[in-house]
Amino acid sequence: MDRVAVVNCCLGLLGLLLQQGMIGVEAKSIFKSENHIFNPSDDAALQNKILTLLLHKRLVPAANNYPLGMELANKIAELEELQSLREDLELESKITASLREDKSINRKRGERSLWIVFILSTLPLLNCDTFCHSNCLCDSxxxxxxxxxxITDIPKELPISTNTLLLNDTNMNIINEQSLSGRKPLVRFSLTHSHLHTIHPRAFHVAPQLRSIMLSNNDLTSLPSQVFSPLTNPEEIYLDGNNLETIAPDMFEGLKGLSVLDLTRNKLIDPAPDIFDGLTNLTTLNLGRNYIKKLxxxxxxxxxxxxxxxxxxxxxxELDKGIFDKLVNLEELNLHQNQIKSLPSQVFWSLENLKNLTLSSNQLKTLPHKTFYNMPKLSKLTIYKNPFLSLPDELMGHMPDITEFYLFSTNLTTVPGNVFANMSGLLRLNLHLNNNLRELPLDLFCCLPNxxxxxxxxxxxxxxxxQIFSTLATLRILLLNxxxxKSLPEGIFENLTEIEMIDLRNNKLMTLPEDIFLSNTHLKALSLxxxxxxxxxxxxxxxxxxRHNGHVVLDRKNVECHSPVYQLLRSVGSLRDEEFSYCNARTFNISFTTQTNFPESTPTVPVTTTSLPVASTTSDPTTFSASLPTESSTQSDENRPVSPPFHDILVIEQRLQYIHHSHHKGWVYLWFLPSSPALIGIFMFGYVLLLAxxxxxxxxxxxxMYRLSVSLDKMKTECA
Known part of the structure; x- marks a missing residue:
């Protein structure tokens, strides 16, 4: 706010209080405390009059400009008339009375001094800068x-010292020529979500001091040519969230100090080649979410x-060759979610300071040789969601600072073995969701120590x-789900000493080596x-x-058996060692000698052996012989894998069925069909006959159906 206006208002309030007699003034010489400019015998009203006249002179310039100043001036004029009536009064009687009551006067003067201190301390709060519109919030x-x-226009009832004005969700559809007038301290102006559709060509001529203008989320379809040119030192212009289809080539002419320009979420199609000429200090340019087809x-x-x-x-x-050649200070380049089908060779080679590059969600099927060379400061690279069919052997240059790399949702079947060789600082690698990726080279992760x-x-x-993970000593999270x-080698996780999480869900694993996780002492989460x-x-x-590490297997209740049938849907963790005791049993061999005739079998007769009770069934002229191991079996027989016995009694019967076993009333029946070419031929002939x-x-x-359709058509024709 203008200091003269503030002083005028404050002095006016002080003069009003003096005239009303609420406070008095006692002025003393600076040389001697007992030398009074106004003696105690002087009339206090005379003192107040002199001060009032002085204050009145200071208030005259403000009276015409401020409502409060006008009110004070009128009040002072009335008081002056009253004062003139008191000028002829005699002062002697008052002087005498004051001498007699010296102590009383001193006490009153002390009280008046206290009032002066109080008023002066509260005057900064009672200035003309405290007014604020009812729909606004103003701070100090x-x-x-x-x-x-x-609100349909910028409110006038705002503190004159306002330097930042934020208008949101209003009905201010137009910025007029004088909307911003009289706001010299204003440097930041924002008008958002207000359906703004028109800006007067000279709207900013009355506010050249503006540094930041935000007109986001409105209904602007066009802008007057050079509408921002009157701004002397602009820093930020936000035009995002409008309906701008074209921008005049000279729109930003003369805005050399501009550092931020936001044009996102508009309808731009083909910006002029020289639209940004002259913006030599621009540091941020946002053209995202438009309809730009070519640059x-x-x-x-x-x-x-x-x-x-x-x-x-x-x-x-497409991107033209050399489009980024002058952007030597560029740190972030976002090109994702376009329709780029190919890249020129060496298109990024001039971007030596680039730190973040996103090329995801385009239509790239391949990349030029050495595409990402000469970018030593790159820390994030994304090329996912591209239909890549292959990648060149030399793709990545020296990138010691890269920490993230995204390569997923492609059509790659494999990747070059050295694709990550220059990414020694890589922390997170997302090589997932590639439906055709089947093979990984042995040395793919050889150079990723971090x-x-x-x-x-x-x-x-x-x-x-x-050995594919053997060099990843610092790896903490491994997702293979x-x-x-179908299987995993026994030592595949041996060198992952810091691993904390392994996800193996939804594969085709049938078993795992017992010691596969033996060296993973920090493992906290395993999914199977x-x-x-x-x-x-x-x-x-x-x-x-x-069973021993149930707290590590997060989904242990869902790790279920799929075979054999009698273990179906049983939790793997619920299997006990004693249930596998048969795995150490000895095997036995049974040999059969048969003839072509199959008479009915005779009742079974138990036969006792030294190691296992076995029953044999014989029928004339077919004979069966069983050879079972005894205590004197050779050492080689003991080392064979042994299958468990079915039951205490083994029953063998001949039936015309394929070999299988069934359990019935404590007996295990083994059915089999002798091999016979004639019988197989009969079955095949019957099968073909059924098909024919x-x-x-x-x-x-x-x-x-065809004959029926023809007959119906004839009947319809005859009826017609």
Missing amino acids: DGMAKCTGHA SPTIFHSLTKLRRLRIYNNQLQ LQKLSLRGNDIELLHP DNIL SGNLWDCSCAIRGIARWI TGLLLILAAMFG
Whole structure:
């Protein structure tokens, strides 16, 4: 606020209080405290009159400009008339009275002095800068926030010291020529979500001091040419969230100091080649979420100080060679969600200071040789969601600072073995959701000593080399879920001493080596569900490990057996060692000698042996012989894998069925069909005969339907 106006208002209030007699003034000489400029015998009213006249002179300039000043001036005029009536009064009597009551006067003067101290201490709060519109909130820092549909123009009832004005959700559809007039301290102006559709060509001529203008989320479809040119020192212009289709080539002419320009979420299609010429201090340019199909190769050449360039979510199909050559200070380049089908060679080579590059969600099928060379400061690179078919052997240059790399949702079947060789600082690698990725080179992760997270989930990987993770000593998270892994080598996780999480869900694993997680002492989360676990002898070791480390297996209740049938849907962790005792039993061999005739079998007769009770069934002229191991079996027989006995009694019967066993009333029956070419030929002939009969029936049905349709057509014709 103007200091003269503030002083005038404050002095006016003080004069009003003096005239009303609420306070008095006692002025003393600076040389001697007893020398009074106004003696105690002087009339206090005379003192007040002199002060009033002085204050009145100071208030005259403000009276015409401020409502409070006008009111004070009128009040003072009335008081002056009253004062003139008192000028002829005699002062002697008052002087005499004051001498007699000296102590009383001194006490009153002390009280008046206290009033002076109080008023002077509260005057800063009682100035003309305290007025604020009813729909606004004003603070002492000069910020005013206004909202409400009742606002159709910039409110006049705002503190003159307002330097930041934020208007949101109003009905201010037009910025007039004088809307911003009389606001010299204002440097930041924001009008958002207000359906603004028109700006007067001279709207900013009355406010050239503005540094930041935000007109986001309105209904602007066009802007007057050079509407921002009157701004002497602009820093930020936000035009995002409008409906701008075109921008005049000279729109930003003369705005050399501009550092931020936001044009996102408009309808721009083809910006002029020289639209940004002259913006030599621009550091941030946002062109995202438009409909831009092509950019001139020289459109950014004057933006030598640009650090952030965002052209994401447009319709770009190609980039011209040399388009980024002058952006030597660029740190962030966002080109994701376009339709780029190819890249020129060396298109990024001039971006030596680039730290963040996003090329995801485009239509790239391949990349030029050495595409990402000469970018030593790159810390984040994303090229996911591109239909890559292959990648060149030399793709990545020296990138010691890169910490994140995203390569997923592609059509790659494999990747070059050295694709990550220059990313020694990589912390997070997302090589997942590639439905055709089946093979990983042995040395793919050889040069990633700092990697902490590796995601290989959602690929089509069937086999992994035993040493593929051997160099990842710092790895903490490994995601291998949703592949088609059928087995894992025993030492594949041996060197992952810092691993904390392994996800093996939804593969085709049937078993795992017992000691596969032996060296992973920091393992806290392991997921194994969704696999085809075979709960036979081979599962015994990993089942024991799951029982002892149940707190590590997060989904242990869902790690279920899929075979054999009698263990179906049983939890692997519930299997006990004693259930696998048969895995150490000895095997026995049974040989059969048969003839072509199969008379009915005789009742079974138990036969006792030294190691296992066995019953044999004989029929003339067919004979069966069983050879069972005894205590004197050879050492080689003891080392063979042994299957468990079915039951205490083994019953063998001949039936015309394929070999299988069934359990009935404590007996285990073994059915088999002797091999006979003639019998097999009979079965095959019957099978072919059935197929031919079915085919003839289908043809006959089709012919019958055809004849029926012809007959119906004839009947309709005759009826017509």
